[in-house]
Amino acid sequence: MKNLFIAVTKSNNTRISQRLNPSLALNSYDNLVLPIYLQFSSIMSSNERSRLIQTPNSGGYHNQSEPTVLKSLNAIVKASPTNFLLIFIPFGILAHFFNLSDTWVFTLNFLAIIPLAKLLGFATEDIAIRVGQTIGGLLNATFGNAVELIISIFALTQGQVRVVQASILGSIISNLLLVLGMCFFFGGLKYNEQSFNQTAAQTSSSLMTLACIALIIPASFNAALEARDDDNTRTEEEILKLSHGTAIILLLKTHAHLYDAESGDDENEESEEAKLTLPISLGLLAGSTVIVAICAEYLVGSIEGIVESSGLSKTFVGLILLPIVGNAAEHVTAVSVAMKNKMDLAIGVAAGSSMQIALFVTPFLVTLGWVIHQPMTLFFDVFETVILFISVLITNYLIQDGKSNWLEGVLLLSTYAIIGLAFFFYPDEKEV
Numbered sequence: 001m002k003n004l005f006i007a008v009t010k011s012n013n014t015r016i017s018q019r020l021n022p023s024l025a026l027n028s029y030d031n032l033v034l035p036i037y038l039q040f041s042s043i044m045s046s047n048e049r050s051r052l053i054q055t056p057n058s059g060g061y062h063n064q065s066e067p068t069v070l071k072s073l074n075a076i077v078k079a080s081p082t083n084f085l086l087i088f089i090p091f092g093i094l095a096h097f098f099n100l101s102d103t104w105v106f107t108l109n110f111l112a113i114i115p116l117a118k119l120l121g122f123a124t125e126d127i128a129i130r131v132g133q134t135i136g137g138l139l140n141a142t143f144g145n146a147v148e149l150i151i152s153i154f155a156l157t158q159g160q161v162r163v164v165q166a167s168i169l170g171s172i173i174s175n176l177l178l179v180l181g182m183c184f185f186f187g188g189l190k191y192n193e194q195s196f197n198q199t200a201a202q203t204s205s206s207l208m209t210l211a212c213i214a215l216i217i218p219a220s221f222n223a224a225l226e227a228r229d230d231d232n233t234r235t236e237e238e239i240l241k242l243s244h245g246t247a248i249i250l251l252l253k254t255h256a257h258l259y260d261a262e263s264g265d266d267e268n269e270e271s272e273e274a275k276l277t278l279p280i281s282l283g284l285l286a287g288s289t290v291i292v293a294i295c296a297e298y299l300v301g302s303i304e305g306i307v308e309s310s311g312l313s314k315t316f317v318g319l320i321l322l323p324i325v326g327n328a329a330e331h332v333t334a335v336s337v338a339m340k341n342k343m344d345l346a347i348g349v350a351a352g353s354s355m356q357i358a359l360f361v362t363p364f365l366v367t368l369g370w371v372i373h374q375p376m377t378l379f380f381d382v383f384e385t386v387i388l389f390i391s392v393l394i395t396n397y398l399i400q401d402g403k404s405n406w407l408e409g410v411l412l413l414s415t416y417a418i419i420g421l422a423f424f425f426y427p428d429e430k431e432v
Contacts (some may be wrong), residue, residue, distance in 0.1 A: 037091070049398035067277055075275040078283065080118035081332060088112040089291060092160070096393070102305025103284045109299040111250040116292045119145040121330075123285035126276045145356050147172070147326035150293050152365050154300040161369070161376050162428065163303060166318025168362050169384050174323040174356040176395045177416035179331050183338035183346040184398075185409025196343035198402030204351040205396040211358030212392045214246055219378040236375070244370050247363035299325075313428045315384075320420055327353065343404065383426065387419055 067075070077083065123142040148171050185196050218239055222316045225235045255395035276284065307314055328348055331430045338346040363379070369376025380388075394415055 003270070005184065009077070041080045047347060067275055069277060069280065072276040073279045074121070076119070076280075077121045080115060082115040082118060082328060083157065085111050085115045088293065089116075089428060092295055092298060097227075097302075099261045102302035103309055105288040105298055106302040106306045109295040110325055111172045112295050113147060113151075113292060113299065113325045115290050116161070116295070116408035117326050117328065117330075117430040119284060120146050120288040120292060123276070123281050123288060124133070124280045126274050127278075127285065129274050130278065130281075131254075143289075145326065145353060145361055147292055148298070148323075148357060148363070149361055150289075151296045151300060151322060151325070153368065154293075154297050155303075156369055156374055157372065158300060159374060160300070160303065160313050160314070161374060163322075164365060164376060165380055165384070166273075166315045167322040168357060168365070169380065169388060170319035170323040170356045171320070171357045171361075171390065172211070173391050173416065173419065174327055175330075175357075176391050177412045177419070179327065179334050179350040180333065180347065180395065181409045181412030181416060182335050182349065183343070183408050183409070184336050184404045185413060187341065187343065187346070188404065188406025188409055190339055191341055192405065193403055194338075194341060194404050195350075196347055196399075198400070199346055200344065201351070201402065202396075204347070204355060205392070205399060207355050208351070208358060209396065211355070211362070212389055214250065214358075214362075215378055215380055215385050215388060218242055218246070218345070218377065219382055219385045220225065222379050223382075239377050240375060243366050243379065246378055247366035249277050250359055250363040251367065313423075313426065315426060315428055316423050319384075319423050347399070387422075 088108050088111040092105070093113040095105045095108050120143060124146075148167065152164045152167055153169070183192075221242055222235060222239055225238060274281070303314065303317055306312070307317060330353055334346045334349040337349070366376050366378060368374075394412065398411065400405070
């Protein structure tokens, strides 16, 4: 028995192992070590348990959950059904260098960015699992909407403030109405009624209401000043100051919830495992960001041309078309999990993205405009502000009971269709 115990505890010692029957040693290992592991696993963290789940080999012990290079590459290939669109990356870049029409440049780079958005988010989530909740939350808040952020930065540096404002508003509305509506509709076709965490949904609604207030107040402020003073320059300066102050408040306080994991999700967080090796995750994050930046620069540069050639307004391009670029992969993910009756996750994808844009991306861009001397404010057009208010209002009303069905999905999708139709006919300011 003593020899058997030595062989079990030092299974990598070839000389002692040869004195025993291999199958006998394996059975003894299970009988002796496994009960001890089960006894202590209940008081250990998930990371400690994962380190204990090891298999003996000639070189000692290794972690079963650690991904290999081959598994990492396989996970990247299977990360999104939109990966086939990656073929448009070289075509979009070549279209710019060969001076093709702006329509071709816009369309090809538009298609190229769609799969890159998913890969960028996939790499961010994988790294976030490794670095812990606080830093992981910061990474998700920063890179979770990196595509929208990069496109908006290029547009802002080129002075296209209307495109930036429209893309921000469009991203929020598309997540609240289009994505959530499709989740409710397709999930409702499979299940008569679906339920979700009512408290979490109402918290998201409250935060979106705060974002709506941050846009309504500048619009009301502008209307009040115009009624009292005919000096438009002074009014614009005051609105700019108000926007800067509001942006700082939102950045310093209100997006802190993005870094805190909800207590109800702790078990799910513990079960997550990294699918990529750390070097591949970092390489994928860096490579995707660089390529997105290149394609976004060409995409934004072609907006003027496509507006002139197609007759579409900048507002429509920014509010309807550009949000599709950054949110297409999220749309697919949210709908797929909703059809699996995982409505908490589906709402988290849709509402979480809207909150990140409203409470992080928007004030960040206002602050950036302040730094680079671009008049980026929180004063949106009155019509656009009303549209946001209506979107938040109907969303709050439908999710307050913690249940959903296909009819509620139809209501959200119908609202989005009406808004899209209205902005199709809505002219830019210069056309009024």
